[in-house]
Amino acid sequence: MQSFWNEYPNIETKLNQVNDKIQNSVQTRNVEFKKVIDPVIENRGKMLRAAFVLIGARFGDIEEEKLIALSSSVEMFHLATLVHDDIVDESKLRRGIETVQSKMGKDYAVYTGDFILMRSMMLLSEYDLNKSNIKMLLKSVDRVCQGEILQYTFRYSKEATLMDYIKIVSGKTATLFALSLSIGALEAKCDSKTCHLLEKIGYNIGVAFQIKDDLLDFTGDEISVGKNTQADIIKGYYTLPIIMSLKSDSNGILKKKLDKIADGIDKDLDVFINDKKALDKTIEIFDRYVKKSINLINKLPKENSSEKQILLDIVEKLVKRTY
Amino acid sequence: MQSFWNEYPNIETKLNQVNDKIQNSVQTRNVEFKKVIDPVIENRGKMLRAAFVLIGARFGDIEEEKLIALSSSVEMFHLATLVHDDIVDESKLRRGIETVQSKMGKDYAVYTGDFILMRSMMLLSEYDLNKSNIKMLLKSVDRVCQGEILQYTFRYSKEATLMDYIKIVSGKTATLFALSLSIGALEAKCDSKTCHLLEKIGYNIGVAFQIKDDLLDFTGDEISVGKNTQADIIKGYYTLPIIMSLKSDSNGILKKKLDKIADGIDKDLDVFINDKKALDKTIEIFDRYVKKSINLINKLPKENSSEKQILLDIVEKLVKRTY
Numbered sequence: 098m099q100s101f102w103n104e105y106p107n108i109e110t111k112l113n114q115v116n117d118k119i120q121n122s123v124q125t126r127n128v129e130f131k132k133v134i135d136p137v138i139e140n141r142g143k144m145l146r147a148a149f150v151l152i153g154a155r156f157g158d159i160e161e162e163k164l165i166a167l168s169s170s171v172e173m174f175h176l177a178t179l180v181h182d183d184i185v186d187e188s189k190l191r192r193g194i195e196t197v198q199s200k201m202g203k204d205y206a207v208y209t210g211d212f213i214l215m216r217s218m219m220l221l222s223e224y225d226l227n228k229s230n231i232k233m234l235l236k237s238v239d240r241v242c243q244g245e246i247l248q249y250t251f252r253y254s255k256e257a258t259l260m261d262y263i264k265i266v267s268g269k270t271a272t273l274f275a276l277s278l279s280i281g282a283l284e285a286k287c288d289s290k291t292c293h294l295l296e297k298i299g300y301n302i303g304v305a306f307q308i309k310d311d312l313l314d315f316t317g318d319e320i321s322v323g324k325n326t327q328a329d330i331i332k333g334y335y336t337l338p339i340i341m342s343l344k345s346d347s348n349g350i351l352k353k354k355l356d357k358i359a360d361g362i363d364k365d366l367d368v369f370i371n372d373k374k375a376l377d378k379t380i381e382i383f384d385r386y387v388k389k390s391i392n393l394i395n396k397l398p399k400e401n402s403s404e405k406q407i408l409l410d411i412v413e414k415l416v417k418r419t420y
Numbered sequence: 421m422q423s424f425w426n427e428y429p430n431i432e433t434k435l436n437q438v439n440d441k442i443q444n445s446v447q448t449r450n451v452e453f454k455k456v457i458d459p460v461i462e463n464r465g466k467m468l469r470a471a472f473v474l475i476g477a478r479f480g481d482i483e484e485e486k487l488i489a490l491s492s493s494v495e496m497f498h499l500a501t502l503v504h505d506d507i508v509d510e511s512k513l514r515r516g517i518e519t520v521q522s523k524m525g526k527d528y529a530v531y532t533g534d535f536i537l538m539r540s541m542m543l544l545s546e547y548d549l550n551k552s553n554i555k556m557l558l559k560s561v562d563r564v565c566q567g568e569i570l571q572y573t574f575r576y577s578k579e580a581t582l583m584d585y586i587k588i589v590s591g592k593t594a595t596l597f598a599l600s601l602s603i604g605a606l607e608a609k610c611d612s613k614t615c616h617l618l619e620k621i622g623y624n625i626g627v628a629f630q631i632k633d634d635l636l637d638f639t640g641d642e643i644s645v646g647k648n649t650q651a652d653i654i655k656g657y658y659t660l661p662i663i664m665s666l667k668s669d670s671n672g673i674l675k676k677k678l679d680k681i682a683d684g685i686d687k688d689l690d691v692f693i694n695d696k697k698a699l700d701k702t703i704e705i706f707d708r709y710v711k712k713s714i715n716l717i718n719k720l721p722k723e724n725s726s727e728k729q730i731l732l733d734i735v736e737k738l739v740k741r742t743y
Contacts, residue, residue, distance in 0.1 A: 125566060129573045181534060185527040203526060204508040205572055210530075211504060211537070212565040218541065219558045228545065235542045242535040243448060249528055250452045 101143045101414075105407055108148055111165065115147045118169040119176075122220045123213060133201055133209060137176060140194050145411075147172035149277035153295050155404045156397070157285025166224050167284055171277050173217035174238050180210035185245070187328075214238075230283050237276040244268015252333035253359055255343050255352050259382070262337055263304065271303030278302075291398055298393045302412060305386035309418055311336035312379055330358060337382065342375035387416055424466045424737075428730055431471055434488065438470045441492040442499075445543045446536060456524055456532060460499060463517050468734075470495035472600035476618050478727045479720070480608025489547050490607055494600050496540035497561050503533035508568070537561075553606050560599040567591015575656035576682055578666050578675050582705065585660055589630045590623070597626030614721055621716045625735060628709035632741055634659035635702055653681060660705065665698035710739055 102109040116138075123134050150168035182188075183196040184206045190196065198206035221231065248265045251257050278299030282292045315338050329336060335343070335355070346352055357363035394408045425432040439461075446457050473491035505511075506519040507529045513519065521529035544554060571588045574580050601622030605615045638661050652659060658666070658678070669675055680686035717731045 127566060127570055127573060130566070130569050178534075181530045184530050201572075205569065207504045207507050207530060207533075208565045208568045208572075211501075211533075212562065212569070214534070214537070215558060215562040215565060219555065219562060222551065222555050222558055232542065232545050235538060235545055239535065239538040239542060242531045242538060243450065243453070245531045246453050246528065246535070247450055249524075249531075250450065 102148065104410070105403075107403075108151055108407065111151050111168070112144050112147060114165050115144065115151075115168045115172060116141055118165050118220075119173055122169060122173065122216050125212075130209075133197055133205065134212075136194055137180060137197060137209070137213070140191065144172055146175050146273060146277040149274065149299060150281040152281070152404050152407055153278045153287075153292075153299075154281030154285040155402075156282045156291050156295065156399065157287030159281070159285035163224050163226070163284065164281060166220055167226065167281060170217045170221045171234070171273075171280065173213055173220070174234075174241075175273060177210045177213035177217060178238075178241055180206055180213060182245075184210075227284060230280055233283070234276060234280060237272050240268050240272040244270075244272065248334065251335075253355075254333075254335075255355065257335065257340050257343075259337075259340065262340055266304050266307045267300070270307040271300045274303030274306065275299035294393055294397055298390055298397075298408065301386045301390040301393065302415065305383055305390060305412075305415060308337055308379065308383040308386065309415060311338060312376075312383060313419065315376055330355070333359060338376055338379045341378045345375060387412060425471065427733070428726075430726075431474055431730065434474050434491070435467050435470060437488050438467065438474075438491045438495060439464055441488050441543075442496055445492060445496065445539050448535075453532075456520055456528065457535075459517055460503060460520060460532070460536070463514070467495055469498050469596060469600040472597065472622060473604040475604070475727050475730055476601045476610075476615075476622075477604030477608040478725075479605045479614050479618065479722065480610030482604070482608035486547050486549070486607065487604060489543055490549065490604060493540045493544045494557070494596075494603065496536055496543070497557075497564075498596060500533045500536035500540060501561075501564055503529055503536060505568075507533075550607060553603055556606070557599060557603060560595050563591045563595040567593075567595065571657065574658075576678075577656075577658075578678065580658065580663050580666075582660075582663065585663055586627065589627050593630040594623045594626030597629065598622035601625075617716055617720055621713055621720075621731065624709050624713040624716065625738065628706055628713060628735075628738060631660055631702065631706040631709065632738060634661060635699075635706060636742065638699060653678070656682060661699055661702045664701045668697060710735060 102112060120135075120138055123138060125131055125134065147168045150171050151164065154164050154167075179191065180197050183191055184198045184203050187198070188196050189199045196206070197209050201209075221234070244265055244267065247268060251261060251265065254261075275296045276299070279292050279296035282295050287295075314336070330339070339351075339355075342351055354363060390412050391409065394405055394412070397405050397408075399405060425435060443458075443461055446461060448454055448457065470491045473494050474487065477487050477490075502514065503520050506514055507521045507526050510521070511519050512522045519529070520532050524532075544557070567588055567590065570591060574584060574588065577584075598619045599622070602615050602619035605618050610618075637659070653662070662674075662678075665674055666678075677686060713735050714732065717728055717735070720728050720731075722728060
C-alpha cells in the first residue's frame with residue numbers, strides 16, 4: 098500500500114487511521130479467532146475503496162471521525178466479501194498470504210466473513226449517518242451478492258454477451274467502487290450533481306479495473322492464460338477475453354475445447370484465444386471505460402484540485418498496471 | 421408451523437403477515453436465483469424467533485407495521501445463518517427439503533446467506549427503529565458468528581466443560597432467542613425491568629432448546645446416537661451428553677474411541693455413552709434451564725395474560741418435544 102499512496106501523504110495518513118479503526122473494530126476475546134482475523138486485516142492491499150470514500154468526501158465537508166468510520170466500514174464490507182470469495186474460488190493465497198478458507202477450512206471462513214460484515218455494520222451504527230446513505234450502502238452490498246450469484250448462473254455459458262459480462266461486473270466490482278466514491282461525498286453534503294458524477298466515475302473505474310484484471314491473465318505473444326484464468330475456466334467462469342473469443346469462434350473449436358475441459362477430458366489449458374482480435378477487442382472495451390472515467394473526472398468541480406488529480410492518477414496507474 | 425400456532429390465532433395471523441413480508445423482502449429479478457431463494461423462505465418451520473418478537477412486543481405498545489418488519493428481520497437473520505450453517509454442516513436436508521448448499525453447491529450458499537442477511541438489514545433500515553435496539557440486534561448476530569467460531573475452536577477437545585458448552589450454546593442459539601423476546605418489547609417501549617426479564621427468559625429457553633436438540637439424538641435403552649450426532653462426532657463436535665460422558669470416562673475408553681473415529685480408524689459410531697448417568701446429568705441440566713425459564717415467566721407482569729400463558733406453553737412443548 099505504501100508505494101501506491103506515498104505520493105498523497107494526506108490520503109496515506111488517513112488510510113493509516115482507517116486501518117487502525119478496522120483493527121479496533123474486529124477485536125474479539127477468542128484468542129484463536131484473533132489469530133485468524135488479524136492477518137486478514139493486516140494484509141490490507143491498496144485499500145482503494147477506503148481511499149475512494151476519503152477522496153469523494155473532499156468534495157464536501159464532513160467530520161473527521163465520521164469519515165474514518167465510514168471509510169473503514171466500506172473497506173470492511175469489501176474484506177468480508179473477499180473472505181467469502183475465497184471460499185467460492187477455493188483460493189489458497191490472497192495478496193500473497195494464505196486465505197482463511199485454505200488455513201482453517203470453508204466452515205471457518207463462512208463465519209469469519211459474516212463476523213467482519215457484522216462488525217462493519219456495528220461500526221456504521223455507532224455514527225449518526227444519513228439514513229438514505231445507509232440504505233444506499235446496504236443496497237450496494239446486496240448488489241455485490243447478486244452479482245456473484247449472476248456470475249454463477251452464467252457458468253459454462255458460451256452465449257454470454259458483453260452486456261451480460263458488464264452486468265455481472267457491475268454487481269461484483271463496479272457497484273462497490275461507485276458507492277465508495279459517492280458515499281463520502283453524500284455524507285459530506287456535497288451537491289447532488291457532483292455526488293452523481295462521482296458515482297459514475299467510481300462505476301466506470303470499477304468496470305475498467307475488473308477488465309484489466311481479466312486482461313492481465315493473458316500474457317505474451319501466444320496469448321496463453323495464466324493460472325487464475327485456468328482455474329476460472331475449469332469452474333466455468335469465462336472472462337471477457339474468452340467471451341470475445343467465443344464470438345469469433347465460427348468453427349466452434351474454442352466452444353468444443355471448453356466443453357471438453359468442463360467434462361475433464363481435455364487437461365491442456367495453455368492456449369486459449371483463437372486469434373489476437375478477441376484480446377484487442379477486450380482492450381478496446383477497457384479503453385472505453387478508461388476514457389469515460391477521465392471525461393467524467395474532468396467534469397468535476399474544483400478545477401486543478403488535488404482530489405481531481407488523484408483520481409486521474411489512479412486511472413493512469415490502472416492503465417499501466419501490469420501485476 | 422400450522423399445528424404449532426393454531427391454538428394462538430392472533431400470533432398465527434401475524435406470523436402469516438411476517439411470512440409475506442419476508443417473501444417480499446427477498447425479491448430478485450434473477451429468475452434462477454428466485455428458484456433457490458423461494459424454497460428457503462417457504463420452508464418456514466415454527467418461526468419461533470419471529471413469534472418471540474411478536475410475543476415480547478405485547479408487553480408494550482408498538483405500531484403494527486413496524487412490529488411485522490422487526491419480526492421479519494429477526495427471522496431473516498436466522499434464515500441466513502441456517503443457510504450458512506448448512507455449508508458448515510454439509511447438510512443435505514433442512515426441514516425435509518434439500519439445502520441450498522446441497523442443491524447448488526457451497527459457492528451459491530455463501531452468497532445466498534449473505535443476500536438474505538443484507539435484505540434483512542435493508543428491511544430494518546426502512547423503519548425508524550430505535551438506534552440502540554439496532555445496535556443490540558447487530559451485536560446479537562455478531563455473537564452468533566462468534567459462537568459458531570468458538571464451537572469450531574473446541575472441535576475434538578475432550579476437555580470441554582459444561583461452562584464451555586454453555587458459552588458456545590449462548591452464542592449460537594440462546595443469544596438470538598434472548599434478542600427475539602426482548603427486542604419487540606424494547607421497541608414497544610416496555611419498561612426496562614420487563615425487557616430484561618424477557619431477555620433472560622429467551623436466553624434460558626434458548627439454552628434448553630439446544631440441550632433438547634442434543635438429547636433427542638440419543639434414543640432408546642442402548643443410548644446409541646442418531647445420524648446427526650454421528651455426523652457431528654466425526655467432525656469433532658461433541659454435544660452435551662458426550663461432554664458429560666467424557667467427565668465420567670475414568671478408564672479413557674470413550675476418549676480413545678473418539679480419537680480413533682477422528683483418525684478414521686474406528687467406523688462404528690453406534691453406542692457412545694458409557695453409562696446412563698451422563699444422559700441423566702444432561703437431562704438434569706436441561707430441567708434446570710426449563711425451571712429457570714418458568715420461574716422468570718411467572719415474574720412477568722400482566723397476571724393471567726395470554727402472552728404469559730403462550731410462553732409457558734412453549735416451554736411445555738419444548739419439554740415434551742420428541743422430534
